[in-house]
Amino acid sequence: MDLLIVCSIVKLVVQVKLLPTPEQAAALEATLDAASRAANLVAALAFQRHCFRNFDLRKHTYDRIKAEFGLAAQAAQHVIKKVCDAYRTLHANLAAGHLGKPGSPRRAAIEARPISFRSLAAQPYDDRCLSWQHDARTVSIWTTAGRLKGVTFTGSARQLALLAAHRRGESDLVCRDGMWFLHATVEVADRPPSEPDGFVGVDLGIANIATTSDGVRHRGRGLNAVRHRHRRLRRRLQAKRTKSAKRLLKRRRRREVRFAANVNHVIAKSIVTEAERTGRGIVLEDLQGIRERVRLRKPQRVTLHAWSFHQLGAFIAYKAVRAGVAVIVVDAAYTSQQCSHCGHVDKRNRPDQATFLCTSCGFAEHADVNAARNIASRGETGWAVSHAA
Numbered sequence: 001m002d003l004l005i006v007c008s009i010v011k012l013v014v015q016v017k018l019l020p021t022p023e024q025a026a027a028l029e030a031t032l033d034a035a036s037r038a039a040n041l042v043a044a045l046a047f048q049r050h051c052f053r054n055f056d057l058r059k060h061t062y063d064r065i066k067a068e069f070g071l072a073a074q075a076a077q078h079v080i081k082k083v084c085d086a087y088r089t090l091h092a093n094l095a096a097g098h099l100g101k102p103g104s105p106r107r108a109a110i111e112a113r114p115i116s117f118r119s120l121a122a123q124p125y126d127d128r129c130l131s132w133q134h135d136a137r138t139v140s141i142w143t144t145a146g147r148l149k150g151v152t153f154t155g156s157a158r159q160l161a162l163l164a165a166h167r168r169g170e171s172d173l174v175c176r177d178g179m180w181f182l183h184a185t186v187e188v189a190d191r192p193p194s195e196p197d198g199f200v201g202v203d204l205g206i207a208n209i210a211t212t213s214d215g216v217r218h219r220g221r222g223l224n225a226v227r228h229r230h231r232r233l234r235r236r237l238q239a240k241r242t243k244s245a246k247r248l249l250k251r252r253r254r255r256e257v258r259f260a261a262n263v264n265h266v267i268a269k270s271i272v273t274e275a276e277r278t279g280r281g282i283v284l285e286d287l288q289g290i291r292e293r294v295r296l297r298k299p300q301r302v303t304l305h306a307w308s309f310h311q312l313g314a315f316i317a318y319k320a321v322r323a324g325v326a327v328i329v330v331d332a333a334y335t336s337q338q339c340s341h342c343g344h345v346d347k348r349n350r351p352d353q354a355t356f357l358c359t360s361c362g363f364a365e366h367a368d369v370n371a372a373r374n375i376a377s378r379g380e381t382g383w384a385v386s387h388a389a
């Protein structure tokens, strides 16, 4: 059985807004621009030489981009790493067939060119080029115009508290719509989960965003309505192809993402609260991304649906760990076709999207609730196995 117990350290990303003076903003902008031009040069050289490993690329490009673009040593290293990471993601996507079949025009077009970065692409900063003064709410940050001291930042009370207590590792400098942000990584260690008295299984879906083995269905009706509205609008605007249409689309998409995040928070809270109240653990399906790290970063080329699933899983895992609720992740293969009553697996057990009707024992249940029960019992088995060992 594929099983993962989410450990008691959670990584998440806290966003704070920078409030630079016009001069500071100009320096930040020049810095991101230089980093992007450097990244484009590195990407082109990597492409030309078929050299995508960090170590090799550094040999060829490190000195040159430092000199040509005025980058500090760490900034140059981050640029090279950023390019390597981008190629690794691209190659993985190509291999997985996400960008079309080999030989398809779309794929050929992607393969024919080096990766390129937009002029204000995000740039990672480590502790040597970015330091935080939490009491003064300022940062000191390296730029191509020298070190900027006393750049003010702001955020919610909770974000600021998390940052001051748990920030670790790199932060990304991000420019969006003329506003400046730092996305800082926070690592929160929590109390170890208590021994669960049973498990709540959670099935993630589209019509029902989350269904628990207790039979609670979180429909997120508002969310699907927003998505449909957005899709209709997108079709209309894409036909126009004007700049203002594009801007409007971008704004709408961001609003949709915020709305989805809020819905996910509410659902996650409800599920975790119920598990905590009843002393149970939570079992989630293994969605790639929950596995690796609970980090809310949007990977490239992932649909909002997939992204939203990962986010919900991540929110549940995060809130559960904070509450001391055990979380197990299980392989969810066939959970929708398997009878949670007798174990019989058959495609025909699902006469339609919403219905589960066992062809062997006659057990009937809402399809998502049945799947959630299977997930719960897989978690239970997994927990027993891993704790016996």
Ligand SMILES: [Zn+2]
Binding pocket: 339, 340, 341, 342, 343, 344, 358, 359, 360, 361, 362, 363
């Ligand atoms: Zn059955």
